[in-house]
Amino acid sequence: MIEKIDKKERMKIPRQVMPQQDPKERIHNFKEVPFGLSEEQALVEAARCLECKNQPCVAGCPVEVDIPGFIDLILQKDYAAAARKIKETNSLPAVCGRVCPQEEQCEMKCVLGKGKKGKPVAIGYLERFVADYERDNNLVELPKIAPSTGRKVAVVGSGPAGLTVAGDLVKLGHDVTIFEALHKPGGVLVYGIPEFRLPKAVVQAECDFLARMGVKFENSTIVGKMDTIDELFENGYDAIFIGTGAGLPNFMGIPGENLIGIYSANEYLTRSNLMRAFEFPDYDTPIIHGKNVAVLGGGNTAMDSVRTALRLGADNAYIVYRRSEVEMPARIEEIHHAKEEGVQFHMLTNPVKFIGDDDGKVKAMECIKMQLGEPDASGRRRPVPIKGSNFTMEVDLVVVAIGNSSNPLIQKTTPGLEVNKWGNIVVDEKTMQTSRKAVYAGGDIVTGGATVILAAGAGKIAARAMHKYLMEEVKK
Amino acid sequence: MPKVLDNVQIGPLNWKMKVEIPRLVAKAKAGQFVIIRVNEHGERVPMSIAGLDKKNGVLTIIYQVVGKTSALMTTVPAGGQLSDCVGPLGVPSHIENWGTACLVGGGIGIAPIYPIAQAYKEAGNKLITIIGARSKDILFYEDEHRAIADELYVCTDDGTYGHHGFVSDVLKKLLDNGVKIGMIMAIGPLPMMRVVSNLTKKYNVPTWVSLNPLMVDGTGMCGGCRVSVGGETKFACVDGPDFDGHKVDFDLLNKRLLAYKEQEKIAMNRFLKEPGCKLAESVKKFTYPG
Numbered sequence: 001m002i003e004k005i006d007k008k009e010r011m012k013i014p015r016q017v018m019p020q021q022d023p024k025e026r027i028h029n030f031k032e033v034p035f036g037l038s039e040e041q042a043l044v045e046a047a048r049c050l051e052c053k054n055q056p057c058v059a060g061c062p063v064e065v066d067i068p069g070f071i072d073l074i075l076q077k078d079y080a081a082a083a084r085k086i087k088e089t090n091s092l093p094a095v096c097g098r099v100c101p102q103e104e105q106c107e108m109k110c111v112l113g114k115g116k117k118g119k120p121v122a123i124g125y126l127e128r129f130v131a132d133y134e135r136d137n138n139l140v141e142l143p144k145i146a147p148s149t150g151r152k153v154a155v156v157g158s159g160p161a162g163l164t165v166a167g168d169l170v171k172l173g174h175d176v177t178i179f180e181a182l183h184k185p186g187g188v189l190v191y192g193i194p195e196f197r198l199p200k201a202v203v204q205a206e207c208d209f210l211a212r213m214g215v216k217f218e219n220s221t222i223v224g225k226m227d228t229i230d231e232l233f234e235n236g237y238d239a240i241f242i243g244t245g246a247g248l249p250n251f252m253g254i255p256g257e258n259l260i261g262i263y264s265a266n267e268y269l270t271r272s273n274l275m276r277a278f279e280f281p282d283y284d285t286p287i288i289h290g291k292n293v294a295v296l297g298g299g300n301t302a303m304d305s306v307r308t309a310l311r312l313g314a315d316n317a318y319i320v321y322r323r324s325e326v327e328m329p330a331r332i333e334e335i336h337h338a339k340e341e342g343v344q345f346h347m348l349t350n351p352v353k354f355i356g357d358d359d360g361k362v363k364a365m366e367c368i369k370m371q372l373g374e375p376d377a378s379g380r381r382r383p384v385p386i387k388g389s390n391f392t393m394e395v396d397l398v399v400v401a402i403g404n405s406s407n408p409l410i411q412k413t414t415p416g417l418e419v420n421k422w423g424n425i426v427v428d429e430k431t432m433q434t435s436r437k438a439v440y441a442g443g444d445i446v447t448g449g450a451t452v453i454l455a456a457g458a459g460k461i462a463a464r465a466m467h468k469y470l471m472e473e474v475k476k
Numbered sequence: 477m478p479k480v481l482d483n484v485q486i487g488p489l490n491w492k493m494k495v496e497i498p499r500l501v502a503k504a505k506a507g508q509f510v511i512i513r514v515n516e517h518g519e520r521v522p523m524s525i526a527g528l529d530k531k532n533g534v535l536t537i538i539y540q541v542v543g544k545t546s547a548l549m550t551t552v553p554a555g556g557q558l559s560d561c562v563g564p565l566g567v568p569s570h571i572e573n574w575g576t577a578c579l580v581g582g583g584i585g586i587a588p589i590y591p592i593a594q595a596y597k598e599a600g601n602k603l604i605t606i607i608g609a610r611s612k613d614i615l616f617y618e619d620e621h622r623a624i625a626d627e628l629y630v631c632t633d634d635g636t637y638g639h640h641g642f643v644s645d646v647l648k649k650l651l652d653n654g655v656k657i658g659m660i661m662a663i664g665p666l667p668m669m670r671v672v673s674n675l676t677k678k679y680n681v682p683t684w685v686s687l688n689p690l691m692v693d694g695t696g697m698c699g700g701c702r703v704s705v706g707g708e709t710k711f712a713c714v715d716g717p718d719f720d721g722h723k724v725d726f727d728l729l730n731k732r733l734l735a736y737k738e739q740e741k742i743a744m745n746r747f748l749k750e751p752g753c754k755l756a757e758s759v760k761k762f763t764y765p766g
Contacts, residue, residue, distance in 0.1 A: 181562070181693070181695050183559065191693075225564055225565065227503075247696065247697040248696050248697070249698065251709070258703075263700070264699040264700075267692055267699055270692050270693060270697070271692060275520070281743050283519075284518050284544060284545060285520075285692075286519075286736040286739035286740070286743070359731060359734070360728065360732065407696050409695065409714075
C-alpha cells in the first residue's frame with residue numbers, strides 16, 4: 001500500500017496525460033485512440049485524490065459511484081476490487097470510463113479542478129483503467145446471484161439502459177430475457193459509437209458477462225412485430241422494461257435530401273460500426289467513401305461521423321453547424337480529437353439545399369451563414385440566417401446528424417402506454433414506471449437523445465422499482 | 477439460428493429457399509418482408525415473403541441471383557443455417573373485398589404476389605392474376621397461381637410461352653375491354669411497376685406497388701430506404717413496403733437502387749475468385765458469361 005502523502009503534496013502532482021495514437025496515424029485506422037493509463041500512471045493519478053469528506057464528485061455522478069472508495073482501492077493496488085466497487089452502482093465501467101462526459105459530471109465537481117489552473121482527478125481514466133485491468137487479467141468474478149425468485153422479466157432493447165436493468169435484476173434472482181431487434185446486442189454502443197472510441201470487444205465482454213450471470217439474449221427479435229408487450233405478459237413475463245432508444249433519424253427537410261450520398265448519421269454509423277463496412281469487402285456491407293464530406297450537426301454523433309469519414313479516406317471532412325462552437329453539444333474531448341485529426345469546422349452555417357448530378361448523387365450543398373439572436377427555449381442563442389449570405393460547398397457525401405425522434409413501434413402496439421408530444425414514453429421519474437402497470441421505461445425512449453450514463457442511471461432506478469414490484473405485488 | 481430446410485434452383489437465376497422460423501411465421505402477414513444475413517460477414521438484405529406455412533412454421537423466400545449476397549445464398553445447403561432472419565417487417569398489405577382484384581407479378585415479383593393473392597381470395601375477391609417473365613424458363617409458380625386465380629394470364633417477353641409481350645399489355649387489354657377492377661397490386665422490376673402505374677392512372681384504377689429499396693436495419697432507424705411518395709419522404713421499411721403506385725417517384729428509387737453499383741461489382745468478382753467458391757457453375761456462367 002502506498003503511504004498517504006500530505007494533501008499539499010498531493011496537490012502538486014500533475015494530472016496524468018493519457019497516451020494516445022498520433023493523429024496523423026490514427027486517421028488511417030479504426031483502432032481506439034487513447035491507449036489507457038499504465039499502472040504507474042494510475043497509481044500517481046489516484047494519489048492526487050484529496051478524499052474530500054463531502055464527496056462532491058459522487059454528487060456529480062448520475063449513478064453515484066463511490067469514487068473516493070474505488071480510488072482508495074487503486075492505491076491499495078487491488079484493481080479488481082476497485083472495479084467491483086464501481087460495479088456496485090454502475091454495471092458498465094469499461095464503457096462509461098470511455099464515453100461518459102466526466103468533465104460535466106464527476107470531474108466538474110472535483111475540488112482539484114477549481115481555480116484557473118486546477119485540473120480535476122482523471123476519474124474517467126481511472127474508471128477505464130480498473131475495468132480494463134479486471135477484464136484483461138480475467139479477474140472478472142461473477143457476483144453472488146440471489147436464489148431464483150420465479151419472476152420473469154423482459155427487457156426490450158439491449159443498449160445501456162437495458163443492459164443495466166438486466167444485470168441488476170438477474171443478480172436479484174429474477175429470470176431475465178433481453179429482446180434485441182438487431183443481430184448483435186449493445187444497442188447504440190454497437191451500432192452508434194465507433195470502434196475508435198469504444199471497441200466492440202469491450203461491449204461484447206459486458207454482454208458476455210451478463211450472459212454468464214444468466215441473462216438470456218434473444219437477438220433479431222423485434223418486440224411489437226414479433227410479440228407485443230401484452231403478448232409478452234401472456235407468455236408469462238411479470239414485468240417489462242422498455243429501453244428501445246431514440247431510433248428515428250431526423251432529416252433537414254430541405255430540397256435534394258434524398259440524393260445518393262446523403263446519409264442519416266444512424267445509417268452511416270450503423271454501416272461502419274455494426275456492419276463493419278470499413279472492412280469492405282472482407283465484410284459485405286458497402287459504404288460510400290466521400291472525398292469532401294460534410295457532417296451536419298454539433299453533437300457527439302456528428303463528431304463520430306466526421307471522424308469516421310476521415311478514416312474512410314476523406315480529403316476534407318467538415319462539421320457544418322448552425323450555431324457557434326460554444327453551443328455545440330459534443331464533448332470537449334471529442335471536439336478536440338476531431339480538430340487534432342484535421343476536421344474543418346464551419347460554424348454558424350446552415351444548409352438550405354442539396355444539389356445532385358445526373359446519376360442522382362449529391363455534388364454540392366448550398367448553405368447560408370447564420371448569426372446568433374435572442375436565446376431560445378433551450379437557453380442557447382437562436383441562430384438566425386443572414387440574408388444574401390448564401391454560398392455553395394462542394395461535397396460528395398453528407399451525413400445528417402441532427403438528432404433522433406422516438407421510434408413509434410412499441411407505443412403504437414401497446415394500448416394505454418402514455419407518450420408526450422414528441423412520442424417519448426412518459427414515466428414517473430422516481431420509479432421509471434410508465435402509465436401501464438408492470439411496464440417500465442428508461443433511456444433515450446423517455447428522455448430523447450441523451451448520454452450512456454443517463455440511460456444506465458435510468459436503468460438503475462427502474463431495476464430497483466421493478467424488484468420491489470416483483471417481490472411485493474407478483475404472487476408466485 | 478434459423479434452419480434452412482430446402483434451397484433449390486427453380487430456373488436459370490431463381491432459387492427457392494425454405495426457412496424454419498415458427499415464431500416469425502406465426503406473426504407474418506401477406507405483403508410483409510424479412511431481413512436476412514447469410515453469415516457473420518454478411519450484409520442485411522430485405523427479402524419478400526413468398527409463402528407462409530403457418531402449420532409447420534416455414535417461410536418461403538424466392539430470390540434471384542443479382543449480386544454477392546444472393547449468390548452466397550445459393551450455397552447454403554438444405555439443413556444449413558442463416559445467421560439471422562428478422563421480421564416480420566413492414567405494414568401488411570391492405571386486404572379488402574373490392575369485388576374484383578387484379579394481381580400483376582413480373583419476374584421475381586411473381587413470388588410475393590402469391591401470399592397476397594391468397595389473402596385477396598380469402599377476403600372474397602374475384603381474382604385476376606397476370607404473371608410474366610422474360611422467358612419461359614424463368615417463369616415459376618404458374619400452378620400455384622392457377623390454383624387460386626379466377627382468371628390467370630401468363631406472358632413472356634420473348635413469346636416462348638403464353639402471351640407474347642408484357643404484363644402491362646394484358647392488363648391494358650382487360651381495362652380496354654371494360655373489365656371492372658376494384659384494386660390492382662403490382663410487384664416486379666421497377667420499370668414494370670412504373671409502366672403498370674402509369675397505365676392504371678389513365679384508367680383511374682387504384683394501384684398498389686411494393687417497393688424494395690436498399691435497407692440496413694428495417695425498423696426505421698437508418699432511413700436508408702427513403703422513398704418519395706406524393707412529394708413526401710417515406711421510409712419503405714416502416715411506412716411501406718406497399719405504396720400508392722400513382723404517387724411513387726420511380727426515378728428517384730431507380731437511382732437510389734444503384735448507389736452501390738461499383739461496390740457490388742467488387743464484392744461479386746471477389747466472391748467468384750474465392751478458392752473453392754461453391755457457387756453453381758450454371759449460376760457463374762449466367763452471371764458473368766465468358
